[in-house]
Amino acid sequence: MKRLGKALLCGAIGLGLLAAPALAQEKPKYGGTLEVGTVYVTLTALSFDPADWNWKLNHDTGNYLEQLFAADLSKSVRNGGKHPFYADAWLPTDAIRGELAESWEWKQNPLRVEVKLRKGVMFPEKPGVMAARELTADDVVFSFYRLAKSAKAQKGYFDYVDKVEAKDKYTVDFLFKEFHAEWDYRFGWGYYSPIYPKEMADAGASNWKNGNGTGPFMLTDFVQGSSNTYSRNPNYWDKEKIGGEEYKLPFLDKVVYRTIKDEATFLTALRTAKLDLLEAIRWSAADDLKKTTPQLKWSRWLNMxxxxxxxxxxxxxxxxxxxxxxxxxxxxxxxxxxxxxxxxxxxxxxxxxxxxxxxxxxxxxxxxxxxxxxxxxxxxxxxxxxxxxxxxxxxxxxxxxxxxxxxxxxxxxxxxxxxxxxxxxxxxxxxxxxxxxxxxxxxxxxxxxxxxxxxxxxxxxxxxxxxxxxxxxxxxxxxxxxxxxxxxxxxxxxxxxxxxxxxxxxxxxxxxxxxxxxxxYIYTAWWPWVKGYNGELRAGAVRPGPIYARMWVDQELKKKMGK
The missing domain is CATH 3.10.105.10 (Dipeptide-binding Protein; Domain 3)
Structure with missing residues (x-):
């Protein structure tokens, strides 16, 4: 184990730091609501409890539940980088940043990854669930073991892990039985790795009303088969540097996912600006929309x-x-x-x-x-x-x-x-x-x-x-x-x-x-008033939350366009 190779280099401490975007110069504006037909516009939320091992969980909880790692969006094509961030669950080794992890480092004897958490990251107050408090290493340990011990756990998924320990308030050790190529994906930025408080589980994690996390938004409404509504978390920890100036995230007041099962209906919703953004459009429909609604902006991607x-x-x-x-x-x-x-x-x-x-x-x-x-x-x-x-x-x-x-x-x-x-x-x-x-x-x-x-x-x-x-x-x-x-x-x-x-x-x-x-090939389309965006879809496994946190709505432009 003297030479662990490129797979381990992504664990270097320096990659845990946030990098500033290079090209996004337009000054962002706060406020407004983003109405989204997501990649999964036809599918309502399947579950809100991480222990259910539901593949779509990060899509529905990833605006308020964060993870140890996420995509480094400063390396997106929009910001002068090489990564489009379309992939459903693929982060190249040079495009991973720390989210709740401030840094991480490989150590030997025993083989382990030592994760240092960001200090001062807060869970907001949730009436009937918990008082506001700081995220700690115990929350990471709790989230891991509740997932791993779930009756619905995928067999063998964490067999390579010996144990997970809180070394102090902000340090977590992941001790391994052997090296595993997916160590960071399986409990770092993958489908089943959100970090949440024990209070949420105690209150009943399957009930969306009890959902609470450190993310940029809070889940404030859910209507089965219709919509998910996420409202701005005023105490969110992260910032973004744009045009040399640092801004507190998120910019939007609300993000609303619309669940629309009928293709003709969700296409009409985009055409009439009831949706600001529609993330997955068939090529045949895209051709028609380009003719009837030439103001739309577009990206094209090979289906993931x-x-x-x-x-x-x-x-x-x-x-x-x-x-x-x-x-x-x-x-x-x-x-x-x-x-x-x-x-x-x-x-x-x-x-x-x-x-x-x-x-x-x-x-x-x-x-x-x-x-x-x-x-x-x-x-x-x-x-x-x-x-x-x-x-x-x-x-x-x-x-x-x-x-x-x-x-x-x-x-x-x-x-x-x-x-x-x-x-x-x-x-x-x-x-x-x-x-x-x-x-x-x-x-x-x-x-x-x-x-x-x-x-x-x-x-x-x-x-x-x-x-x-x-x-x-x-x-x-x-x-x-x-x-x-x-x-x-x-x-x-x-x-x-x-x-x-x-x-x-x-x-x-x-x-x-x-x-x-x-x-x-699939198309994504959005109205010109949607800013800070170039078609990015996921910043981790089916998780768009960090992307929405960096987007804003130019409400003046929207009004000028008569929408």
């Missing part, structure tokens, strides 16, 4: 979720690789890119993503056995099906979420291709809660049509293809593959880890547990 039809490999006929490969040959993916997406999609970006520099390998660099899975060849599909004992094809059920307009349109097209080789689909649309439950309880149908987040280069492989993992709709189970993933996690050298990940990615692509489909 991969699209596929998962085939349960523990169910016939999908236990036969010939069948799985045949169904890939049967779908004309190039035609889907051109005709369905109008060229606004790429082959392929799952389970890795082009944003993952050093980890991603493009299709043209792959072995021929992988490349051919993306080439339309119905004759070869029929031949393989016949060899597997299905000369006349077969039928199977496919579950799809009605919450995705794209999937409701795309799946019938996939079904039409498969029918040409004798394979018929029984399509079962489901509401999101039931759809998600089917996968997490492993009762999903033989076919499961979904988007799944790339997450980050390491986690993308583990969560989707590790035996009995939650986000594993194909029910892939291969002890040898598991062992390779385990070895990758233990490798401290990032360069070696990148090579291991490329090999693991090639292997799973070749074995085809999914029908690999194109990944579409």
């Amino acid at each position: 979720s991969g699209t596929f039809l998962a085939m349960r490999v523990d169910t016939k006929p999908f236990d036969d690789i010939r069948v799985r490969r045949a169904l890939n040959y049967a779908v004309n993916k190039q035609e889907i890119v051109k005709a369905y997406y109008g060229g606004n999609a790429e082959l392929f970006a799952y389970p890795q993503h082009p944003d993952y520099v050093g980890y991603f390998e493009p299709l043209d660099s792959m072995p021929d056995s992988v490349k051919e899975l993306f080439i339309y060849n119905p004759d070869k599909a029929k031949k393989l099906l016949a060899e597997a004992g299905y000369p006349k094809g077969f039928s199977f059920k496919v579950q799809v979420c009605s919450c995705s307009p794209d999937h409701m349109d795309l799946l019938p097209l996939v079904a039409a291709y498969l029918e040409q080789v004798g394979v018929k689909l029984e399509i079962q649309p489901m509401e999101y809660a039931a759809f998600l439950s089917a996968m997490t309880t492993k009762t999903n149908a033989p076919g499961y049509f979904m988007n799944n987040g790339h997450t980050n280069p390491t986690r993308s492989l583990h969560k989707s293809f590790y035996t009995k993992e939650v986000w594993n709709p194909s029910q892939w189970a291969d002890p040898a593959y598991d062992a390779k993933i385990d070895a990758m996690y233990r490798e401290p050298d990032e360069g070696k880890r990148q090579a291991m990940i490329k090999e693991l990615t090639r292997e799973i692509l070749d074995k085809a547990p999914y029908i690999w489909l194109p990944t579409p």
